[in-house]
Amino acid sequence: MAEENNKNENNAGTPSENAGRRNFLKYGALTAGLTLVGGSLLKVFADNKEQGEKMKVLSSDGKVYEATCNQLQEFRPAPVSNAEARKGIPNKKFVMVFDLSKCDGCKKCTEACQKMHYTESDREWIKVFTMHDAKAEAPYYLPKPCFHCDNPTCTKVCPVNATFKREDGIVLVDNERCIGCRMCMAACPYSTRFFNWSHPNSDQTAAIGNLPYSPEQSVPRRMGTVEKCDFCPDMLRQGKMPACVTGCPMDVIYFGDQNEDAVTNASGVTVKLSQFLEQNAAYRQLEELGTEPRVYYLPPKNRKYPAPDLKNIEKEKKEKKHIDMDMSSMQM
Amino acid sequence: MNLENEKIDIKNEIEILREDCLRPTRTFSRNTQIWIGSLLVIIGWGLYCYIHQLRQGLGVTAMRNYVSWGLYISTFVFFIGISHSGTLVSAILRITKQEWRRPITRSAELLTFVSLCFGGIQPIIDLGRPDRIFNLVLFGRLQSPLIWDIISICTYFCGSTVFLFLPMIPDMALCRDKLVVCDTRYKKFKKWLYTFMAIGWKGTKSQWHRLEKTMTIMTIIIIPVAVSVHTVVSYIFAMTLRPGWDSTVFGPYFVVGALYSGSACVILGMAAFRKLYHLEKYITPRHFDLIGRVVLALTLIYAYMNLNEYWIPAYKMATAEGHLLNDLFSGSYSTAFWTCQFGTVLLPILIMSFPKGRKITPLVITCIIIAAGAWVKRYLIVVPTLLHPFMPIQEVPGTWSTYFPNYVEFSVTAACLAGIFLVITLFSKLFPMMAVWEVEEGIQIEHDKQAVIELREQREVAEAKQMKEPKAKLITPITNTNN
Amino acid sequence: MKPKSTLDCRYFLKRLTLLITIIGLFSVIVAAQDQSQSQGKTEATITMSYFKNADMRRTAVALVKAKVNGKFAPVKNVKVNFYLENDKTQKLLEFVKTDNKGHATILLQNDLPLDDSLYFTIIAKIEADPLYEDAQEQIHYTDxxxxxxxxxxxxxxxxxxxxxxxxxxxxxxxxxxxxxxxxxxxxxxxxxxxxxxxxxxxxxxxxxxxxxxxxxxxxxxxxxxxxxxxxxxxxxxxxxxxxxSWGTVLAVEKDPFPRALWEPYAPLPLVMTISILFGGVWFVYFYLFFQIWKIKKDPIETAKS
Structure with a gap:
């Protein structure tokens, strides 16, 4: 349990922070000043306490250990060898399903992923888009990880086999072999890949710089190499689901083994994959490209959240000249 | 007609030619020194910027996650395109036995060699981890278009080096023999170099025979290799699914674009050497007129390719491709795009269609526009596509969704361009910039032709005489001149 | 009428000033109160459940939710004390912090003391937490x-x-x-x-x-x-x-890494095409290299003969 605690994302914000934010807006500088002082004092206090406090940890073999919080943050099991990481988990075909009708665009999946992989905030291995395909159609949220395609364009073009397709369907990047040509980034039609343009920041190097590297963990990252969503294979080896799946509070994301014909969401609801896809008219992104993604989407029918606000996207488009797939903007 | 006089004439002419060709290799003027010095400064600054990029990562460039390829890759495509000049002018004109090729083959071949050197290093400059370059050998995958590029460019590089070297062998022997007479600087080094490069050329019959045979084979084999190079360069784009790149016409489109920009650069080289090394006697306005026609023809084919490349998708306006085309036709890239299309396609066609437009000055100006425009066009092929992915660009840092090369990229690219100029300059200071023996051969052929014409005239005169004196009918014509 | 109205006006203004002052003071008090509340505690609830797993491991799980932005949501890092109640006495078993899903889990011993009707009682409490109000919940089950x-x-x-x-x-x-x-x-x-x-x-x-x-x-x-x-x-x-062993047998992939465009080894037709094309060119190249070498040797040979 405690392992999971560290691995996963901290979903819930502490209420004191939220309350502080509210007051700031409500009652002006004096009160806000007090809150800030109070809050920071509280924070210092909490930090001290947390650092020193010992926690009981239940290991997988049922033994109880005691450890401080800092130690737990750094816990990672020893990675598998490179050869093993390239082979994959035998007799598995991992698959992910997004139920768009449940997604409210909270981006908790992104946060969970970023925490898990120590990524900086601009690198969203799983990114939540606000989509609006046509004017008459309803807008919806679209979380997009790497699709781990069965006909992966990125892997085809890699000149040195640094990105590879595994037996279990996962496409990984070996950043100890990558030469940084960025051909895979150009080839990926889903813009899934990110490049380490500069040295990883110093905080990160201090935290994870000395960990043994395996393509399965994607960290420590290295300058001049490509990275992307990896379906958390190190978690899968422990029998746990990827960070984004467990981090989703809306139970949007289902994950499982296609060979078992079952996918499970964060609440532990397991459904029969084939039936689930069939009954909900599942589809894949840009099917016409023939990339054969391993990620399915259930259409955003009967949504359980208010429709996305398109104003932000429109504004962003105007200011930064972003272009999306909105056909209504086309004139010819 | 005096055959003895004729021979002396040719001998004199050839002597003058040799002198004209070798003269630049014996001088090293102040201007040249300043020119080389300034090139070295640019290269030095570019190197500094490159080292900065090596240490801090590609983040010092303007490239970011959406535009992950920028000026370097555009330059790569452009330089490799220029390298097609040598093949076209030299090989194709050789195969078709165009006499006017003789004075310009050397500069064309040199341009191929140099632009290939500097084009080939562009992707290495663009690499995130150049220290792992040997992974390409250790783990190379034949499925990757980049590996095809490497194989193809290496093959073309070897081929064009040989292609440059082969016609130089007799000239090297000439340089070696002439060097002894003249007093020059770096005599020892030059002597060693010329002797080494002349590979024991004595001008024997068997050597000439072998050289001609080798040249013929090389001329034939270099053409498909050159075509393969630019085809696979286009494949690094065309093998992806990206709108704007996902095009079946890309291979021939790139090849034509390469030939067109390459031959324009050959004209620039011709004009420069003509002016600087006083070769007006050999590279005449007629040469410019003829190669101008070649460039015109290529521009027309290029225009036709552009039509295919843009009109077909523009008619259909498929979603993602439509956005890209909108951006090119009327969006943020429209100014560059239309300037490029009108300036480098329509305008050159208009100018070069008229004989006056193929005069040296307008032709040179047109070719400068074509060369610069071809470079911009490569940029317009690479960058806008990357800014129009299938998935929308949302909520990313502002630097990701726009791109314009920054000082690092410009400096490094400028250094590469300076490198091209430097190598050409140094080459021209060491070796004759015209294939002396080829031009000699041309003079010989010209004289032979002259002789034939004279013979023919004589015969006609004789025939006319015979007409007047029917009795003399028994006398057969002097020779059967069917040359 | 006129003077009176001015007086009225003045009176009204006075009242207004007073009112504003009162409202101002009040708002400061309210703000202070709200402040104290935010520094004080948030309402929290506990829901408990009991699991007996297939490997006979028994666990009690407490789910802690607290009011965040007006809604109850799971909260992490809350200390939950677990007590075992027996004969009206409570014995502290252990304290556990909630994970990011708001769950605090303890492993229970197998021989829990039972009451007369063979039930056991486990109580989960939030006590003296700096952030949350006290809360408790208990479970009462038999084996x-x-x-x-x-x-x-x-x-x-x-x-x-x-x-x-x-x-x-x-x-x-x-x-x-x-x-x-x-x-x-x-x-x-x-x-x-x-x-x-x-x-x-x-x-x-x-x-x-x-x-x-x-x-x-x-x-x-x-x-x-x-x-x-x-x-x-x-x-x-x-x-x-x-x-x-009632399931359908999963066929083991005979060749999980076939020769394919996306695999390490290229399909044979591709390998052959590239080898033939460029092999051919290089064959010619080597012939040409040989010829160049011959050019060098030619004068020597002719001199010999």
Whole structure:
């Protein structure tokens, strides 16, 4: 349990922070000043306490250990060898399903992923888009990880086999072999890949710089190499689901083994994959490209959240000249 | 007609030619020194910027996650395109036995060699981890278009080096023999170099025979290799699914674009050497007129390719491709795009269609526009596509969704361009910039032709005489001149 | 009238100033109060559940939710104290912090002290937490077992689950009317075996269920069946597992890494095309190199002859 605690994302914000934010807006500088002082004092206090406090940890073999919080943050099991990481988990075909009708665009999946992989905030291995395909159609949220395609364009073009397709369907990047040509980034039609343009920041190097590297963990990252969503294979080896799946509070994301014909969401609801896809008219992104993604989407029918606000996207488009797939903007 | 006089004439002419060709290799003027010095400064600054990029990562460039390829890759495509000049002018004109090729083959071949050197290093400059370059050998995958590029460019590089070297062998022997007479600087080094490069050329019959045979084979084999190079360069784009790149016409489109920009650069080289090394006697306005026609023809084919490349998708306006085309036709890239299309396609066609437009000055100006425009066009092929992915660009840092090369990229690219100029300059200071023996051969052929014409005239005169004196009918014509 | 109205006006203005002052003061007080509240505590609730797993491990889980932005949501890092109540005395077992899903889990010992009616009581409390108000919740369950009887190689795929509880005399007594749900163990969870996977036990304490014909198994065709009582008022969650070989056999991929464009090794036609094309060119090149070498040797040879 405690392992999971560290691995996963901290979903819930502490209420004191939220309350502080509210007051700031409500009652002006004096009160806000007090809150800030109070809050920071509280924070210092909490930090001290947390650092020193010992926690009981239940290991997988049922033994109880005691450890401080800092130690737990750094816990990672020893990675598998490179050869093993390239082979994959035998007799598995991992698959992910997004139920768009449940997604409210909270981006908790992104946060969970970023925490898990120590990524900086601009690198969203799983990114939540606000989509609006046509004017008459309803807008919806679209979380997009790497699709781990069965006909992966990125892997085809890699000149040195640094990105590879595994037996279990996962496409990984070996950043100890990558030469940084960025051909895979150009080839990926889903813009899934990110490049380490500069040295990883110093905080990160201090935290994870000395960990043994395996393509399965994607960290420590290295300058001049490509990275992307990896379906958390190190978690899968422990029998746990990827960070984004467990981090989703809306139970949007289902994950499982296609060979078992079952996918499970964060609440532990397991459904029969084939039936689930069939009954909900599942589809894949840009099917016409023939990339054969391993990620399915259930259409955003009967949504359980208010429709996305398109104003932000429109504004962003105007200011930064972003272009999306909105056909209504086309004139010819 | 005096055959003895004729021979002396040719001998004199050839002597003058040799002198004209070798003269630049014996001088090293102040201007040249300043020119080389300034090139070295640019290269030095570019190197500094490159080292900065090596240490801090590609983040010092303007490239970011959406535009992950920028000026370097555009330059790569452009330089490799220029390298097609040598093949076209030299090989194709050789195969078709165009006499006017003789004075310009050397500069064309040199341009191929140099632009290939500097084009080939562009992707290495663009690499995130150049220290792992040997992974390409250790783990190379034949499925990757980049590996095809490497194989193809290496093959073309070897081929064009040989292609440059082969016609130089007799000239090297000439340089070696002439060097002894003249007093020059770096005599020892030059002597060693010329002797080494002349590979024991004595001008024997068997050597000439072998050289001609080798040249013929090389001329034939270099053409498909050159075509393969630019085809696979286009494949690094065309093998992806990206709108704007996902095009079946890309291979021939790139090849034509390469030939067109390459031959324009050959004209620039011709004009420069003509002016600087006083070769007006050999590279005449007629040469410019003829190669101008070649460039015109290529521009027309290029225009036709552009039509295919843009009109077909523009008619259909498929979603993602439509956005890209909108951006090119009327969006943020429209100014560059239309300037490029009108300036480098329509305008050159208009100018070069008229004989006056193929005069040296307008032709040179047109070719400068074509060369610069071809470079911009490569940029317009690479960058806008990357800014129009299938998935929308949302909520990313502002630097990701726009791109314009920054000082690092410009400096490094400028250094590469300076490198091209430097190598050409140094080459021209060491070796004759015209294939002396080829031009000699041309003079010989010209004289032979002259002789034939004279013979023919004589015969006609004789025939006319015979007409007047029917009795003399028994006398057969002097020779059967069917040359 | 006129002077009076001015007076009125003045009076009104005075009143207004007073009112504003009062409102101002009040708002400061309210702000201070709100401030104290935010520095004080947030309302929290605990929901508890009890699990008896297939490996006989018993756990009690407390789910802590607190009011964040007006809604109750799970909170992490809250210290929960677990107590065991016996004979009206409470003994502190352990404290556990909630994980990011708001769960605090403790492992219970197997020989929990039971009361007269053979029930045990576990209490979870939030006590003197700096952020949250005190809260508590308790569970009160008795022990039950599910015993599965099945033939792993049977083609009828019939499973019978017998639910028993411990009688006062130490004998196992069958439980009538308990709902047992049948699942298939999958990689990350348990999947309902079919549409109607819940069966109630008869007076013998038995519930029978026939597993569907097609359920993907592993490479040996085996999978694990799971029988569960869920949120039973008497027993909490009780679970048993048993292996079977009723599943469809998963064919092992003979060649998981075939020659393909996206695999390390290229398809043979591609290899051959590239080798022939460039091999041919290089063959010619070497012939040319040889010729160049011959050019060098030619004068020497002619001199010899």
């Amino acid at each position: 039950a077992n599910i015993i599965l009887s099945l033939n792993p190689h049977d083609t009828t795929r019939l499973v019978t689950a017998k639910v028993t509880e411990l009688g006062k005399d130490g004998k196992e007594l069958p439980v009538n009317g308990a709902e047992v749900k049948f699942y298939v163990q999958r990689l990350f969870g348990i999947m309902p075996a079919s549409e109607d996977y819940a069966v109630s036990t008869d007076e013998k304490g038995e519930a029978s269920f026939t597993f569907p014909k097609i359920i993907p198994g592993d490479t040996a065709g085996s999978y694990t069946v799971v029988a569960r009582m869920e949120d039973n008022a008497q027993f909490g969650n009780v679970e048993t597992k048993a292996p079977t």
